[in-house]
Amino acid sequence: MGASGGSRAARLLGVVRRHDRRRTPSQPLPAHLLSGLRVHGINWLVEVVAVEAAFLLAFLVRYGGRIPAEYRGERSIVAVGLVVASYTVFDLVFHTYRIVWRHAVLVDMATLALTVLATAVAIGWVELGPMAGDRPIPLSVLAIGGTLAYLLLAHLKLLPRARRTISQGGLGRPLVIFGAGQGGITLAKELANHTDGYRPVAFLDDNRRKVGREIVGLPVVGTREALGRALTHFHAETVAVAMPSQASSKISEISRAVLDAGARPLVLPSLSELLGGAQLSLRDIGIEELVGRSEVTVDMGSIRASFTGRSVLITGAAGSIGSELARQVAALDPVRLVLLDNNESGLAEIRDELERTGGHPEIVVATITNMGVITRTFQRVRPDVVVHAAALKHVDILENQPRAAVEVNVLGTWHCARAAEAAGVGRFVFISTDKAVDPEGVLGASKRIGELMMVSLAPSNTVFTAVRFGNVLGSRGSVLPKFERQIAAGGPITVTHPDVRRFFMSIVEAVRLVLQSAAFAEPGRIYVLDMGDEVRIADFAQRLALLHGLRVPRDIEIAYTGLRAGERLRERLVGLSEVVSRTEHSRVRQVSGPASCSRAPSWDDIVEGLSSAANVDDGVELQMRLLAEARGPTADILVT
DSSP states (O other): OOHHHHHHEEEEEEEEHHHHHHEEEEEEEOHHHHHHHHHHHHHHHHHHHHHHHHHHHHHHTTTTTTOOOOSSTTTHHHHHHHHHHHHHHHHHHHHGGGGOOOOOOHHHHHHHHHHHHHHHHHHHHHHHTTTTSOSSSSSHHHHHHHHHHHHHHHHHHHHHHHHHHHHHTTOSEEEEEEOHHHHHHHHHEEEEEHHTTEEEEEEESSSSSGGGEEETTBBBBSSGGGGGHHHTTTTEEEEEOOOOTTTTTHHHHHHHHHTTTEEEEEOOOOOOHTTTOOOOOOOOOOOOHHHTOOOOOOOOOHHHHHHHHEEEEEEETHHHHHHHHHHHHHTTTTTTEEEEESHHHHHHHHHHHHHHHTOOEEEEEOOOOOOOHHHHHHHHHSSSSSEEOOOOHHHHHHHHOOHHHHHIIIHHHHHHHHHHHTTTOEEEEEEGGGGGGGOSSSSHHHHHHHHHHHHTTSSSSEEEEEEHHHHHHEEEESSSHHHHHHHHOEEEEEEEETOEOOOEEEHHHHHHHHHHHHHHHHHTEEEEEEEOOOOEHHHHHHHHHHHTTOOOOTOOEEEOOOTTTTTOOOOSSOOTOOOOESSSTTEEEEEEEEGGTTTOOOOOHHHHHHHHHHHOOOHHHHHHHHHHHHHHHGTOOOOO
């Protein structure tokens, strides 16, 4: 064989091999066809029988219950074959057989209609063309049959779904859905197929144009004002807030309204979570979400400029605030991150957590009351930034043991400040509290002294500043974990007073704003974070119980124990003598006033005097001395 013949043979062999590859999938072709026949064959047979029955009924309707003789016999066989062939072709063309009708939507019904219409048109074309002289199906019967075929097929397709809906109609607890938009409609449809223990009974929506209408079989009974009536009328105790595209503050606002109406709110994942792959399922609203604060945005550029590539030391790093500071600072890629605390176990936990995400923090187990250890640590590390979060914070404990407040909150803070100054630290941020505002107790007085220390150190080369905020949700010693434990134990939930109120924010939000404050802080300035509105603790407890499906007092009691030593009914974020001014960030304000700028005392002498007094007395006299130093020369106007 010549070269040309060999090349032709090679090309022919290649074509044959390619053809074989196309005809030899992972599953043999006959087996593949048999598998498809097993899956869809029964469905096709039922559909074909239904279409034939529709055309038979069309004949009976058209001719008053009797089929004329000319359309019997051979013509009827041709008609049956024509209908079967036409419907089968367009069933395959439009893939109607693939539709899962239990989840059918409008486009599926349109596909079915298109299949039937194409079948009727094809039959009509054949009858008006090749079979024009001997039509097996009159055009009038063709029109009636096509219509009946669609109606019959649609009912057959949706029958399993309707049967399931009817069978589940009385199952599950009644659920009112707030939000008659796409999220609510999708949820209602999903619950119709999978109850998940709930049965949707009605919609609520703030869009008044939807009120009075019916959507997916459920009435839209009113706006937010109708919430209480809807719960009573439908005997519902749960409301699904189904508005995934709305802002978190809007979701929180509606969830609080649901709780105030005595029902339990459930929410859907947010739109961003759904786009990220989250399942469309109901969940309890988080207590942080319930507080209703809008998401905090910060200037990451200025924060990174202050922390990225810098050496950072955090005191009290094993505590709630300190550990979150460690997480957020670690994410800013500091060149060195040192975590200092006397809680060895807590330090080990946050170290292990950061190491799992690629961080490499240094651990220092030390107490801030030991001046020698603190000085040596600061000299060794020489940090660029220090965030001083170490403190004792329990109001009633410190009220009874003011000596501890002096040693840790006063003496320890002064040790850290002096050590930072001596080590050439660039920025020192003191974490303060709303209890420092016009203090009446030991904790507030000790933290107010810390603020005044920062003010008096303004002339230093180190930028000393204080950041003041209220309670953080979930921190150790806060009401949230205490209430959670009490609810788990069956109650009662203990609240000190029916009218006690507090400011709340999440730990993540507080720390983010602390870092933002540190980025633009000026020497000797006191900054206060925007805490939003006060929260009545009794309402907070009641809402938390409802989140657990418990009603007060039906399922769990709230017991009032009386105000603890040193506790106030209400806290303030700004003192009576202080003036508030804006800063670069809308959620951070600067405070100043006579007490924070009129004196620059020798804190070495004051701290030494307080320390000596603490060694002698741990009672009322030490409390009074602390309050006197905290109030300073403006004590006469700092009266609550």
